Amino acid sequence: MNELVKFENYSLTFKTLYGDVRALRNLSFTINSGEIVALVGETGCGKTVTALSIIGLLPENASQTGKIFFKGVEVNHENVKRIRGKEVAIVFQDPTSSLNPLYSIEQQLVDVFVSRWDIPKSEAKEKIDGLLRQVQLFDVDRIRRAYPHELSGGMRQRVMIAMALACEPSLLIADEPTTALDVTVQRQILYLIWELQRARKFSVLFITHDLGIVAQLADRVVVMYAGNIVEMAPKKELFSNPLHPYTSGLLNCALDPRKKKLPEPIPGSLPSLTGLLDGCIFRERCGRVQNDCGILTPELAEVRPSHFVACHLWREQRG
Amino acid sequence: MNFLRYTVSRLFWSIFVVLGVVFVVFLVSNVVPSDPAALWVGPKATHSAIQAAREKLKLDRPILLRFGYFLKDLLRFDLGTSIRTHNPVIEDIRKALTATFELLLLAEFLAVGLGIPLGVLAAVKRNKWFDNLSRVFAVAGVSLPSFWYGMILQLLFFKWLGILPLSDRIDTFVSLIHPFEEKTGFYLIDTLLARNYVAFFDVVKHLILPAITLAAYPIGLIMRQVRSMMVEVLQENYIRTAFAYAIPERKIYFGYALKNAIAPAMVTVALSFAYTLVGAFLVELIFNWPGLGRYAANAILSMDYPAIVGVTIVASVCYVLINFVVDLIQAKIDPRIRF
Numbered sequence: 001m002n003e004l005v006k007f008e009n010y011s012l013t014f015k016t017l018y019g020d021v022r023a024l025r026n027l028s029f030t031i032n033s034g035e036i037v038a039l040v041g042e043t044g045c046g047k048t049v050t051a052l053s054i055i056g057l058l059p060e061n062a063s064q065t066g067k068i069f070f071k072g073v074e075v076n077h078e079n080v081k082r083i084r085g086k087e088v089a090i091v092f093q094d095p096t097s098s099l100n101p102l103y104s105i106e107q108q109l110v111d112v113f114v115s116r117w118d119i120p121k122s123e124a125k126e127k128i129d130g131l132l133r134q135v136q137l138f139d140v141d142r143i144r145r146a147y148p149h150e151l152s153g154g155m156r157q158r159v160m161i162a163m164a165l166a167c168e169p170s171l172l173i174a175d176e177p178t179t180a181l182d183v184t185v186q187r188q189i190l191y192l193i194w195e196l197q198r199a200r201k202f203s204v205l206f207i208t209h210d211l212g213i214v215a216q217l218a219d220r221v222v223v224m225y226a227g228n229i230v231e232m233a234p235k236k237e238l239f240s241n242p243l244h245p246y247t248s249g250l251l252n253c254a255l256d257p258r259k260k261k262l263p264e265p266i267p268g269s270l271p272s273l274t275g276l277l278d279g280c281i282f283r284e285r286c287g288r289v290q291n292d293c294g295i296l297t298p299e300l301a302e303v304r305p306s307h308f309v310a311c312h313l314w315r316e317q318r319g
Numbered sequence: 320m321n322f323l324r325y326t327v328s329r330l331f332w333s334i335f336v337v338l339g340v341v342f343v344v345f346l347v348s349n350v351v352p353s354d355p356a357a358l359w360v361g362p363k364a365t366h367s368a369i370q371a372a373r374e375k376l377k378l379d380r381p382i383l384l385r386f387g388y389f390l391k392d393l394l395r396f397d398l399g400t401s402i403r404t405h406n407p408v409i410e411d412i413r414k415a416l417t418a419t420f421e422l423l424l425l426a427e428f429l430a431v432g433l434g435i436p437l438g439v440l441a442a443v444k445r446n447k448w449f450d451n452l453s454r455v456f457a458v459a460g461v462s463l464p465s466f467w468y469g470m471i472l473q474l475l476f477f478k479w480l481g482i483l484p485l486s487d488r489i490d491t492f493v494s495l496i497h498p499f500e501e502k503t504g505f506y507l508i509d510t511l512l513a514r515n516y517v518a519f520f521d522v523v524k525h526l527i528l529p530a531i532t533l534a535a536y537p538i539g540l541i542m543r544q545v546r547s548m549m550v551e552v553l554q555e556n557y558i559r560t561a562f563a564y565a566i567p568e569r570k571i572y573f574g575y576a577l578k579n580a581i582a583p584a585m586v587t588v589a590l591s592f593a594y595t596l597v598g599a600f601l602v603e604l605i606f607n608w609p610g611l612g613r614y615a616a617n618a619i620l621s622m623d624y625p626a627i628v629g630v631t632i633v634a635s636v637c638y639v640l641i642n643f644v645v646d647l648i649q650a651k652i653d654p655r656i657r658f
């Protein structure tokens with residue numbers, strides 16, 4: 001499989017009045033073509049920023065080190081414009097606030113078509129019906145003319161997906177696309193993304209904190225904690241054999257209707273990202289903390305075939 | 320269809336507001352401690368002359384009846400006769416209003432045409448030199464009194480540079496040598512209709528300084544308001560979406576974002592319009608502009624109460640009308656308003 005996106009020792013720091021916030025630390029991972037990668041972690045652990053880094057949509061106070069490659073080419077300020085909204089399309093978390101309230105669906109889709117393919121408006125308009133049908137919005141005449149507030153949450157998210165499809169991307173970033181939706185609608189949206197991915201073979205970077213979604217959808221899982229990758233493995237391997245204490249904690253948090261008892265939460269909360277010291281970032285919440293954890297920062301290492309973990313517990317097994 | 324219903328309902332409420340204003344104005348004009356009849360006949364009048372004037376002006380009737388007469392006259396566009404000029408008030412106001420409107424429309428055109436794009440630029444270049452510079456100008460425009468920089472402009476462009484006239488709507492010699500018919504009362508239009516280009520350029524020259532003086536305040540206000548709204552809107556998720564889909568930046572700033580940011584600025588425009596209508600009589604005084612502000616000031620000074628009432632009613636009707644138009648424009652921009 002060839003690599004579509006590759007992060008290489010990528011770090012991101014936000015300069016703020018309260019000091020430097022180290023949002024991402026030493027990220028290295030890849031997204032292969034045609035693959036669905038799930039990026040899992042708590043709110044605020046850097047999932048969205050990771051995604052936005054690929055298309056260079058970071059706030060002005062961000063400074064980055066390390067590299068991101070797209071199709072083998074290093075992404076920089078110049079060529080990111082050829083990727084953003086073209087090779088890489090993104091579906092955001094909250095479709096209500098992500099669509100412009102004062103523009104009709106048609107206008108917004110037409111603008112995306114025009115800027116992506118450099119075609120006249122009239123030509124773009126002709127393509128909209130087909131696009132809406134692909135995301136299973138069949139009442140095309142009404143939806144074209146509608147404004148976002150006239151549609152339901154699920155319909156809005158379908159419109160967002162249509163917008164992404166208009167770009168015919170090689171990577172679709174789905175940033176918690178179902179979090180703001182009803183459970184029943186969540187399923188439909190997930191199924192839609194899965195179906196479109198099967199048909200069109202684009203890669204998906206699926207950002208979520210819902211392990212149920214991961215279990216259904218992903219090929220590979222990247223677990224993040226406080227701006228670090230703590231574990232990375234194919235889906236089945238991760239679920240049957242979670243190595244990092246944080247991953248196990250996450251799995252224990254998931255609701256299981258077959259069990260009578262409530263899930264166990266991970267004690268504590270995310271550490272402050274300003275002025276991080278050496279040592280494992282998870283040590284304060286970890287139930288299996290050792291002497292080394294406070295001194296050495298564990299590195300991501302492959303301890304089983306294509307199963308990477310950043311934890312001192314598995315140091316001996318490194319190949 | 321929705322839009323039509325919205326229009327009708329706004330119109331209904333606007334009429335309601337105007338009626339309320341008319342009633343209040345009438346009441347207030349009746350409780351002011353001065354005798355209109357005595358003012359009517361002038362100084363050193365005999366008691367019987369005042370009494371006759373009181374009967375002529377129907378001041379001896381009960382107040383509700385007089386409100387009835389007042390409304391009836393109002394429906395015929397009759398605002399009574401000015402005590403100061405002895406002309407029908409409506410005639411005086413019509414003349415003054417066109418003079419004011421010519422100035423006002425130009426000033427608002429400047430304010431909107433400059434204030435909005437500059438506000439957008441300031442928001443986009445937030446905390447850069449352009450933003451800081453524009454902030455200085457905006458604060459100056461809003462906080463310095465207009466009569467002060469009106470006079471500074473006169474000093475600069477009339478006395479020192481000598482390229483623009485000091486005051487008035489048109490040069491007396493120009494109007495004598497190149498006369499034109501006053502069809503609309505707007506000199507710019509009248510001179511153009513008469514193809515009298517000498518007079519036209521003279522009118523333009525006379526408009527520049529007072530228009531800039533009047534516009535300074537709304538320019539600053541609109542600019543700052545558009546800037547702060549734009550800064551807020553630019554943080555919105557849908558703007559991030561637009562950037563993520565590589566929509567051209569100009570379109571994002573002046574379309575996607577501005578459309579969302581413009582609503583409060585529209586209200587400012589409406590308010591400054593009303594403020595300028597009579598509130599800026601100092602500017603009209605400085606530039607000897609025969610407008611409504613100057614007329615109102617003179618009416619107040621000479622206790623010319625039919626004129627005061629007339630100006631108040633006309634000004635509030637204009638105010639309500641402007642707000643009505645702004646409501647409609649806002650509904651046109653924002654599909655969520657129509658219900």
